[in-house]
Amino acid sequence: MTTMTYADAAKQALTEEMRRDPTIWALGEDLGRGGVFGQYQGMAEEFGPERIADTPISEAAILGAAVGAAMSGTRPVVEMRFADFALCAIDELVNQAAKARYMFGGQTKVPLVVREPMGMWRSSAAQHSQSLESWYTHIPGLVVVCPSTPHDNFGLLKSSIRCDDPVVYMEHKNLWALEGAVPDCDPIPLGVARIARTGQDLTIVSWSSTCHEAMLAAVTLEEEGLEAEVIDLRTLWPWDKRAVLDSVEKTGRLLIAHEAVQVGGFGAEVAATVADRAFSSLRAPIKRIGAPRVPIPYAPPLEDLLRVTPERIAAVARELTR
Amino acid sequence: MVSQKTTNVDIDRLLKHHALMWRIRAFEEAALQAHTEKLVLGAIHPSIGQEAIAAGVCLNLRSDDLLTSTHRGHGHTLAKGADPNQMMRELLGREGGNSHGKGGSMHIADFSVGMLGANGVVGANIHITAGAAHAIKLLKSDRIVCSIFGDGAINRGPFLEGLNWAVVFNLPALFVCEDNGFASTTSTSSVTGGKGAAARAEALGIPSLTVDGNDLISIDEAVRSVISSIRAGNGPRLLVAKTYRLSGHTASDPDTYRLRSEVEKAWESDPITNLGGVLRRAKVDTVILDNHESNARIEMAAVFSDAKAASWPPLSRAFEDVQDIGDPRQEAF
Ligand SMILES: Cc1ncc(C[n+]2csc(CCOP(=O)(O)OP(=O)(O)O)c2C)c(N)n1
Numbered sequence: 001m002t003t004m005t006y007a008d009a010a011k012q013a014l015t016e017e018m019r020r021d022p023t024i025w026a027l028g029e030d031l032g033r034g035g036v037f038g039q040y041q042g043m044a045e046e047f048g049p050e051r052i053a054d055t056p057i058s059e060a061a062i063l064g065a066a067v068g069a070a071m072s073g074t075r076p077v078v079e080m081r082f083a084d085f086a087l088c089a090i091d092e093l094v095n096q097a098a099k100a101r102y103m104f105g106g107q108t109k110v111p112l113v114v115r116e117p118m119g120m121w122r123s124s125a126a127q128h129s130q131s132l133e134s135w136y137t138h139i140p141g142l143v144v145v146c147p148s149t150p151h152d153n154f155g156l157l158k159s160s161i162r163c164d165d166p167v168v169y170m171e172h173k174n175l176w177a178l179e180g181a182v183p184d185c186d187p188i189p190l191g192v193a194r195i196a197r198t199g200q201d202l203t204i205v206s207w208s209s210t211c212h213e214a215m216l217a218a219v220t221l222e223e224e225g226l227e228a229e230v231i232d233l234r235t236l237w238p239w240d241k242r243a244v245l246d247s248v249e250k251t252g253r254l255l256i257a258h259e260a261v262q263v264g265g266f267g268a269e270v271a272a273t274v275a276d277r278a279f280s281s282l283r284a285p286i287k288r289i290g291a292p293r294v295p296i297p298y299a300p301p302l303e304d305l306l307r308v309t310p311e312r313i314a315a316v317a318r319e320l321t322r
Numbered sequence: 323m324v325s326q327k328t329t330n331v332d333i334d335r336l337l338k339h340h341a342l343m344w345r346i347r348a349f350e351e352a353a354l355q356a357h358t359e360k361l362v363l364g365a366i367h368p369s370i371g372q373e374a375i376a377a378g379v380c381l382n383l384r385s386d387d388l389l390t391s392t393h394r395g396h397g398h399t400l401a402k403g404a405d406p407n408q409m410m411r412e413l414l415g416r417e418g419g420n421s422h423g424k425g426g427s428m429h430i431a432d433f434s435v436g437m438l439g440a441n442g443v444v445g446a447n448i449h450i451t452a453g454a455a456h457a458i459k460l461l462k463s464d465r466i467v468c469s470i471f472g473d474g475a476i477n478r479g480p481f482l483e484g485l486n487w488a489v490v491f492n493l494p495a496l497f498v499c500e501d502n503g504f505a506s507t508t509s510t511s512s513v514t515g516g517k518g519a520a521a522r523a524e525a526l527g528i529p530s531l532t533v534d535g536n537d538l539i540s541i542d543e544a545v546r547s548v549i550s551s552i553r554a555g556n557g558p559r560l561l562v563a564k565t566y567r568l569s570g571h572t573a574s575d576p577d578t579y580r581l582r583s584e585v586e587k588a589w590e591s592d593p594i595t596n597l598g599g600v601l602r603r604a605k606v607d608t609v610i611l612d613n614h615e616s617n618a619r620i621e622m623a624a625v626f627s628d629a630k631a632a633s634w635p636p637l638s639r640a641f642e643d644v645q646d647i648g649d650p651r652q653e654a655f
């Protein structure tokens with residue numbers, strides 16, 4: 001059993017996959033010197049500049065070229081640096097990568113991974129902080145992954161690379177340095193949630209960085225005699241409906257917490273599904289916690305105001321169980 | 323290169339530039355200090371070593387001309403006439419900042435002096451410039467729009483699409499490429515095909531000029547002549563200013579991708595020292611030149627103290643200026 005940071009776990013997974021399969025390559029800005037967050041440190045030395053490709057600042061070309069390369073016998077791993085910059089390549093992702101397999105009647109597949117580091121990262125402001133995962137869940141053809149632990153970042157990246165469909169792989173920038181156990185070398189299947197903690201009294205569904213806030217909230221609630229079950233969805237499309245429904249059938253209460261803007265967030269999809277499929281199990285209204293519908297401000301106190309904190313999660317949980 | 327017969331008029335003009343360049347340098351140093359003291363928590367991109375471009379371009383713009391900039395925009399903003407107190411407060415995320423502390427360094431902007439914003443997205447300002455120039459043309463004004471961007475930005479689509487747009491609509495736009503040889507850790511020559519920005523613009527029918535961006539006099543002269551042509555309705559122009567970023571890419575860049583000797587060598591052509599040398603050779607009193615430095619440091623020290631003492635924006639600011647209709651608070655809390 002090894003302990004690794006979230007960033008190193010992904011690097012280890014990519015390295016192992018690249019050793020296994022010579023058609024896998026990574027491309028993006030500054031990768032030759034380790035990438036902006038050091039997620040590729042040392043990889044150019046092992047794999048050379050052809051497989052750890054340094055690109056111009058050309059997001060549309062990076063992603064568009066990856067689509068072509070994915071349809072032509074290779075498996076590209078695209079680095080977008082910040083999820084916000086992937087918006088410069090949205091045609092390539094949404095109109096091309098996501099559509100090719102279907103509109104060409106299954107003649108091709110687009111096995112690529114787009115790494116889009118997401119989320120608030122101290123004072124990065126409106127164009128470097130967004131959590132846009134729910135957008136991608138709306139696009140048929142895309143797989144959407146949001147790992148929250150080093151182990152998941154390891155195993156889910158492996159599965160994403162092996163996946164034959166385009167995967168939007170959203171690592172949270174605040175988690176790069178998080179350390180955790182990576183007990184084995186196995187891929188973790190896409191679409192399977194992780195029960196981060198079991199409990200009888202309410203279900204908290206979350207993903208990415210907010211899972212850690214939910215776990216802290218659960219500790220506080222436990223001291224007050226409330227047992228929260230915390231589910232980390234890990235994959236938003238496909239998402240593990242069964243795990244959530246089973247849990248709600250047991251607890252009768254559901255709270256969904258995410259960092260993204262609450263309006264139109266993926267929490268709405270989870271809530272609607274549970275209302276539809278487990279209505280009779282519910283003993284209280286379903287609650288969601290997300291950010292207010294404002295861009296992320298720069299000033300620390302304003303930025304903090306938008307955060308989904310353990311305190312906010314615990315407060316809503318108490319309200320639900322009152 | 324440097325004209326020997328520098329007249330008094332020229333001297334006054336150069337002194338103005340010299341003083342401004344020192345103010346930019348001192349502002350950037352104060353910003354770096356603020357970062358060291360953890361008063362600035364996000365990324366800042368200092369323009370140390372590139373001050374001649376900010377000064378040479380912006381002092382040739384009228385106060386009603388417009389400017390767009392990049393992530394490395396402090397110098398441009400100050401040179402366009404923004405108040406450093408407001409700017410430093412913005413960098414520290416305080417009330418009284420240009421954008422009430424909501425934008426910070428990478429989104430520094432002062433619309434009151436025609437500075438339409440730095441940008442967190444490389445190359446995004448090029449399209450915005452084309453549009454601003456388009457508006458000016460529609461409004462039949464004689465203002466111009468200047469866009470400053472880095473050598474890394476020319477590999478994004480907007481460099482093709484925005485410049486082509488400006489030429490097709492014959493717009494009053496000045497494009498300035500600050501060619502410092504790097505885009506973050508990447509040497510731009512390793513990711514740029516052909517002969518670079520000037521050749522690409524020429525291919526689109528935009529006359530281009532390449533100057534030594536560390537030589538204020540060259541930039542000043544080039545910008546002056548190019549602007550008069552643009553203002554006369556002759557369409558867009560591109561200026562490529564060769565320079566070097568003397569600081570790291572950001573305040574926290576370990577800068578391991580450049581040889582120390584290369585950076586040290588580059589300090590020998592520090593644009594401020596260059597201009598100081600010209601002025602000394604023209605027999606300008608050294609005290610005047612030294613005062614530019616000390617005054618700038620005094621000014622920016624006061625600016626820094628003011629920003630440190632300023633209060634945080636009230637929390638209600640978080641919900642202001644999202645849009646006119648729809649309460650952003652409603653659903654969330
Ligand atoms: C579209 C986009 N891609 C990537 C980035 C990340 N990034 C920020 S600055 C930078 C380098 C820019 O280089 P250049 O244009 O030469 O400007 P310089 O930093 O040298 O002033 C990069 C890649 C970004 N901000 N926007």
Ligand SMILES: [Mg+2]
Binds near residue numbers: 473500503
């Ligand atoms: Mg550059």
